Amino acid sequence: MSERILDVQSLTLKFGGLTALDDVSLHINEGEILGLIGPNGAGKTTCFNAITGVYGPTSGDILFQGKSIVGMKKHQITKQGIARTFQNIRLFPTMTALENVLVGADAQHSTGMLTALFRLPKHRREEKQGHDRAMELLRFMGIHRKADELAANLSYGDQRRLEIARAMATGPKLICLDEPAAGFNPAEKVELMDLIRKVRDQGFTVLLIEHDMRLVMGVTDRIVVLEFGRKIAEGSPSDIRDNPAVIAAYLGVDEEDAS
Amino acid sequence: MNFEFFFNNLPELTITGLAFGAIYALIALGYTMVYGVLQLINFAHSEVFMYGTFATLWTVIALNAADANGIKLIAILIVALFASMALSALIALALERVAYRRLIERDAPRLIALISAIGASFVLAELMGLRDRIAGWFGLEDDLSEYVGKARINNSMAGTLEKPRFDVAGVAISSIDIIVIVAAIGMMVLLDQFVRRSRLGKGIRATAQDPETASLMGVNPTRTIQVTFLIGGLMAGVAAFLYMLKIDTTKYDVGFLLGVKAFTAAVLGGIGNLRGALLGGLVLGVAENWGQALFGGEWRDVIAFVLLVLILLVRPTGLLGESLGKARA
Amino acid sequence: MKNLGFRDKLTGLPKPVRILLWILLALFAYALPLLELPIISTPGVDFGGVLFTVTIYCLVALGLNIVVGYAGLLDLGYVGFYAIGAYTVGILTSFHANWPLLLAIPVAVVAAMVSGVILGAPTLRVRGDYLAIVTLGFGEIIRLTAVNLEWLGDARGIKNIAKPPNIGDEKSGLFEIPHLLWGNGTVLVDTEHPTKFLVFGYIDQVPYYWMGLTAVIIVLIADILIKSSRVGRAWEATREDEDAAELMGVPTFKFKLLAFSTGAFVGGLAGGLYASRQGFINPLSFLLLYSILFLAAVVVGGQGNRWGVLLGAILVAYLPQRFREFDDFRVLAFGAALVLLATLRPEGLIPPRRTVRAKQLEQELDELEQGTDEGEEAARV
Numbered sequence: 023m024s025e026r027i028l029d030v031q032s033l034t035l036k037f038g039g040l041t042a043l044d045d046v047s048l049h050i051n052e053g054e055i056l057g058l059i060g061p062n063g064a065g066k067t068t069c070f071n072a073i074t075g076v077y078g079p080t081s082g083d084i085l086f087q088g089k090s091i092v093g094m095k096k097h098q099i100t101k102q103g104i105a106r107t108f109q110n111i112r113l114f115p116t117m118t119a120l121e122n123v124l125v126g127a128d129a130q131h132s133t134g135m136l137t138a139l140f141r142l143p144k145h146r147r148e149e150k151q152g153h154d155r156a157m158e159l160l161r162f163m164g165i166h167r168k169a170d171e172l173a174a175n176l177s178y179g180d181q182r183r184l185e186i187a188r189a190m191a192t193g194p195k196l197i198c199l200d201e202p203a204a205g206f207n208p209a210e211k212v213e214l215m216d217l218i219r220k221v222r223d224q225g226f227t228v229l230l231i232e233h234d235m236r237l238v239m240g241v242t243d244r245i246v247v248l249e250f251g252r253k254i255a256e257g258s259p260s261d262i263r264d265n266p267a268v269i270a271a272y273l274g275v276d277e278e279d280a281s
Numbered sequence: 282m283n284f285e286f287f288f289n290n291l292p293e294l295t296i297t298g299l300a301f302g303a304i305y306a307l308i309a310l311g312y313t314m315v316y317g318v319l320q321l322i323n324f325a326h327s328e329v330f331m332y333g334t335f336a337t338l339w340t341v342i343a344l345n346a347a348d349a350n351g352i353k354l355i356a357i358l359i360v361a362l363f364a365s366m367a368l369s370a371l372i373a374l375a376l377e378r379v380a381y382r383r384l385i386e387r388d389a390p391r392l393i394a395l396i397s398a399i400g401a402s403f404v405l406a407e408l409m410g411l412r413d414r415i416a417g418w419f420g421l422e423d424d425l426s427e428y429v430g431k432a433r434i435n436n437s438m439a440g441t442l443e444k445p446r447f448d449v450a451g452v453a454i455s456s457i458d459i460i461v462i463v464a465a466i467g468m469m470v471l472l473d474q475f476v477r478r479s480r481l482g483k484g485i486r487a488t489a490q491d492p493e494t495a496s497l498m499g500v501n502p503t504r505t506i507q508v509t510f511l512i513g514g515l516m517a518g519v520a521a522f523l524y525m526l527k528i529d530t531t532k533y534d535v536g537f538l539l540g541v542k543a544f545t546a547a548v549l550g551g552i553g554n555l556r557g558a559l560l561g562g563l564v565l566g567v568a569e570n571w572g573q574a575l576f577g578g579e580w581r582d583v584i585a586f587v588l589l590v591l592i593l594l595v596r597p598t599g600l601l602g603e604s605l606g607k608a609r610a
Numbered sequence: 611m612k613n614l615g616f617r618d619k620l621t622g623l624p625k626p627v628r629i630l631l632w633i634l635l636a637l638f639a640y641a642l643p644l645l646e647l648p649i650i651s652t653p654g655v656d657f658g659g660v661l662f663t664v665t666i667y668c669l670v671a672l673g674l675n676i677v678v679g680y681a682g683l684l685d686l687g688y689v690g691f692y693a694i695g696a697y698t699v700g701i702l703t704s705f706h707a708n709w710p711l712l713l714a715i716p717v718a719v720v721a722a723m724v725s726g727v728i729l730g731a732p733t734l735r736v737r738g739d740y741l742a743i744v745t746l747g748f749g750e751i752i753r754l755t756a757v758n759l760e761w762l763g764d765a766r767g768i769k770n771i772a773k774p775p776n777i778g779d780e781k782s783g784l785f786e787i788p789h790l791l792w793g794n795g796t797v798l799v800d801t802e803h804p805t806k807f808l809v810f811g812y813i814d815q816v817p818y819y820w821m822g823l824t825a826v827i828i829v830l831i832a833d834i835l836i837k838s839s840r841v842g843r844a845w846e847a848t849r850e851d852e853d854a855a856e857l858m859g860v861p862t863f864k865f866k867l868l869a870f871s872t873g874a875f876v877g878g879l880a881g882g883l884y885a886s887r888q889g890f891i892n893p894l895s896f897l898l899l900y901s902i903l904f905l906a907a908v909v910v911g912g913q914g915n916r917w918g919v920l921l922g923a924i925l926v927a928y929l930p931q932r933f934r935e936f937d938d939f940r941v942l943a944f945g946a947a948l949v950l951l952a953t954l955r956p957e958g959l960i961p962p963r964r965t966v967r968a969k970q971l972e973q974e975l976d977e978l979e980q981g982t983d984e985g986e987e988a989a990r991v
Contacts, residue, residue, distance in 0.1 A: 074857055075857075076853070076857070095856075095861075096853075096856040096857050097856050097857075097858075097859050097860055097861045097862070100856075100857060100858060100859035101859050105857075105858075106857060108854065112851050112853075112854040113851075113854075114846065114847045114850040114851060114854070114855070115850060116846065116850055116962075117843070117846055117847065117850065121843055121846075124843055125843050125844070125847045125855065125858050125860065126858050126859070128840045128843060128844065128859070128860070129858060129859025129860070130859075131840055133839060133840040133841070134840075134841065135836060135841055135868060135872070137839075138835060138836050138839030138840065138841050138842075139832055139835050139836055141835065145839060145840075148840065149839070149840075152840075188858060189858075192858060192859050322742065322743075379949065380949050380952075380953070383953045384952065384953060384956060387956065389952075389956040390956065392678070392684060392909060392913070393909065393952050393956040393957075394952070395684075395742075396905070396906060396909045396910070396948055396951075396952045397948065397949050397952035397953055399902055399905075399906065399945075399948060400906075400944075400945045400946065400947070400948025400949035400950075400951075400952060401945065401948075401949050402945070403941050403942065403944060403945025403946075403948070404942060404945035404946050404949065405945075406941075407939075407941050407942035407945060408942065411938060411939065411942065414938065537898075541746065541750075541898075544743060545743065545747070548740060548743050579754075579757070579758045580754070580758060582750060582754055583750075583751050583754045583755065583758075585747075586747030586748070586750055586751050587747075587751065589743065589744065589747055590732075590733070590744055590747060590748075593733070593736050593740055593744060594732050594733075594736075597735070597736045597740065
């Protein structure tokens with residue numbers, strides 16, 4: 023349980039004169055659900071983007087399973103075993119739900135032009151394996167009946183679920199969810215909390231950005247708090263709840279919500 | 282490679298290159314502004330320019346400029362300039378109305394708008410190229426033969442103007458080249474100030490940055506787009522007039538190559554960027570002229586494209602970057 | 611929406627019936643020049659020759675559709691690859707060597723593909739619209755190089771390009787196939803001017819059409835196989851959202867380059883076949899105008915849909931030949947048609963199945979939303 027799967031060391035990220043992340047260090051243990059919280063503009067999504075290779079860090083290092091992933095291309099990082107969803111949904115709108123998940127599953131495949139053209143055994147094997155896995159994930163997320171719908175035509179909630187299924191299909195060890203409950207009503211949020219736990223129980227490690235305190239407190243094992251690009255606290259949900267710095271910085275504004 | 286000729290004539294080559302470049306730059310404005318506001322390659326802008334050249338030609342014929350001189354000639358040329366600007370602006374506005382507006386309103390894919398633009402470009406060029414036949418439908422081809430004759434070949438106004446050369450420190454400079462360069466740069470400065478300072482100009486910049494917010498802030502998008510096309514048309518008209526002063530000859534398909542070059546200039550300078558269009562145009566004009574001297578005239582057009590590819594590889598956003606919206610100094 | 615119903619009916623048929631239908635359709639396509647159907651046939655121009663041109667456009671459109679329709683890369687210089695294919699065949703079979711055509715075509719195709727990689731590797735990193743202008747420049751560079759280099763035959767071009775090898779006797783082929791002759795209400799079998807199977811001569815163009823049609827069918831099948839695989843999905847994902855695709859593990863650059871070079875491959879093949887039929891090429895056959903016509907074929911038909919782009923190609927190649935009497939006004943009419951099509955039917959004549967479905971659903975949702983609030987809720991859930 024205590025094996026570090028991701029280790030972010032002194033990560034600093036600057037855009038021109040703006041320091042988006044300032045010397046942030048955090049780690050995720052294998053099999054846990056880590057919550058990353060903080061007020062708007064604290065650098066949560068930026069941190070995500072640095073981990074998944076969208077931005078190169080100005081300084082610092084990111085180790086995944088003991089290996090630095092800084093400087094790797096985005097798709098290489100995905101193949102290493104980090105998958106993500108997006109705060110603002112980014113599905114492939116003209117593809118069906120099933121095809122969206124298949125694109126994720128293809129991350130582990132290597133069928134190329136000629137293999138596909140001549141329908142070699144590898145193509146068939148990978149298609150079958152990908153298809154089975156994709157349907158399994160769609161069922162897991164409860165949207166298998168909509169497998170042949172276009173992603174663009176799914177309801178908002180289903181689109182969010184589809185994004186998680188697509189990320190899981192890439193075969194990650196660590197799955198990063200960027201505000202997966204945004205726009206959900208309370209009942210849907212409870213459902214999602216269960217789902218995130220189930221994801222973890224399947225053997226995935228989860229990094230969760232979330233605004234909703236109840237959700238974060240209820241589902242995470244540990245929480246890291248960012249403010250203005252700096253880490254201000256780290257600990258178990260109950261520690262965070264009582265941490266004066268966190269209350270001052272983040273919860274103080276909205277104490278009711280925190281209780 | 283002809284280095285001796287190149288070095289012996291470097292100043293002349295440069296000045297002629299700048300004159301061509303200034304014309305490219307004026308046409309490039311139309312591409313760059315429309316692109317800045319709509320992210321659309323206005324493929325038919327070359328025809329806007331082509332109609333301008335004919336406006337100048339027809340004015341010169343109609344007012345009998347060949348027999349005029351002195352003040353009268355200058356007056357005729359001024360009329361020709363305004364005629365060019367008016368016709369080009371009219372065509373640009375018609376283009377926006379017929380080929381684009383419906384697509385813009387429905388937020389159609391950009392590729393579709395490009396196809397529409399290509400179609401419009403064919404229509405405009407062919408209407409000019411078939412003008413003798415069209416006049417024939419009305420039985421006017423004889424009465425208008427001066428204007429509609431030679432529909433598919435070169436139409437020339439050579440000999441209308443004297444183009445004195447003068448020497449500066451042993452370098453023979455064509456007066457026309459100087460007029461072209463000064464006029465073009467003057468227009469660019471005016472336009473730059475207009476876009477920066479005037480209400481309409483600010484509207485254009487706001488729409489380029491964020492159309493939705495701009496429209497919420499009371500900028501009328503349709504009107505802004507019209508103004509953008511109008512300005513592009515006016516500038517193409519000026520370019521057309523200057524082009525006719527320098528080259529004397531035009532043809533129904535003259536727009537195509539010039540349009541491609543001008544678009545190249547816009548991309549070269551950083552599309553969407555007004556000053557970039559000027560810089561891109563001048564760089565392209567000079568590079569072409571130098572290259573022509575070094576490698577031979579037959580490689581002239583190749584040089585333009587090779588230059589474009591090279592610059593895009595080194596600086597993918599062009600020399601000055603893309604920023605109609607930001608329009609920083 | 612009508613063609614949706616047609617499509618549904620078609621896919622609803624059992625597989626053997628569908629295959630039989632396809633075979634019948636292919637046979638009809640092969641027989642087309644022999645039937646000389648009165649309305650379709652082109653008066654004044656050899657029908658076989660026109661059909662050959664149609665197949666070349668179909669090939670080009672299929673190839674360009676991979677680049678533009680599937681991968682979403684705007685290529686305005688596709689004629690460059692077509693020219694490379696044609697010139698390679700010209701050089702190898704006539705101008706600088708004496709290779710047989712069947713050896714030259716594969717080299718031509720590979721040459722086009724390699725040039726696709728060389729052009730694509732640096733330029734596919736730049737933004738989409740720049741790609742358009744860079745490819746446009748590439749097409750022009752290829753043409754101007756052909757004009758300027760004596761080694762490529764300059765403006766005079768290359769003559770005596772090899773024809774495909776005959777099958778059977780050179781005079782009469784293996785056997786002769788008669789054409790039909792349509793009179794006033796009667797149909798006769800015209801045995802006077804049969805097509806010899808399979809002699810690639812100068813007068814009878816039908817064998818070239820068969821060659822072209824065969825190439826189209828092969829490319830079409832390959833297209834179907836590739837599109838419904840990991841490669842096709844990667845293209846589509848890249849087109850829809852490049853960053854998201856990359857983050858889902860798609861090496862987007864590699865797949866864009868693959869699309870680009872696959873497109874070039876098909877373009878080179880089309881160029882090679884064209885050069886062989888023509889027997890003669892010069893730079894005028896490779897004007898930028900053709901790049902635009904090719905693109906128009908793809909977009910008019912419905913980019914991303916292989917049947918749509920085939921229809922587009924047929925229209926773009928065939929209509930101007932059919933209506934030759936309006937010769938002077940051809941380009942004008944073509945331009946006007948493009949504007950009308952783009953403004954009135956922006957998704958193309960036959961948009962991809964998905965677009966149709968998406969539109970339909972959108973419409974349904976709109977209708978529901980116009981109803982009661984409950985209706986709106988129902989549409990959401």
